[in-house]
Amino acid sequence: GAVVSQHPSWVICKSGTSVKIECRSLDFQATTMFWYRQFPKQSLMLMATSNEGSKATYEQGVEKDKFLINHASLTLSTLTVTSAHPEDSSFYICSARDGHTGELFFGEGSRLTVL
């Protein structure tokens, strides 16, 4: 079946540094990718929607300059958490929509811990 891979799975960084998380669709072209944030024992909150070659659409309350999203190709989207702080610690999950079938697939998630 279709696979969406996120890297890294775990990342620990110091406060003030930037962290990049990659989301790749391994065997299909993803015209649209979604980035979610999940706090412990809570649901997934949509952060932004990214379409290949265009600017991401952010949900209300999500800081665009804080969470930079790039969708440079049909198989790769990146989320960069800039100047990370402990409150940014969370589980970040991406999903990718297959441009041909419309099916949606989720990545395995990336756990960010900011010290």
Added chain:
Amino acid sequence: AQSVTQLGSHVSVSEGALVLLRCNYSSSVPPYLFWYVQYPNQGLQLLLKYTSAATLVKGINGFEAEFKKSETSFHLTKPSAHMSDAAEYFCAVSDGQGGSEKLVFGKGTKLTVNP
């Protein structure tokens, strides 16, 4: 706006017993409804989805859900629980445009299966 309410943040059943996870939705347009399962520190896996076809939807791992418009419900059931079913379950709704646009998730229900 769409929303999902999952009744019961925790459900505990004995192995072999019926599993019933409740989900009610709110949508101003005919909804597409989904159930996802999440194992610890992993992404989401689609169990089943309703896309305006048959109201009784069968999914993977023996799960099924029934769409009841009059009750705005989409409860998830499994006749006999297995230890491997222990996980977090999320109900989600979309507006049906393409069937896989933005998903709005419920808060999740953690299923525990006792031996």
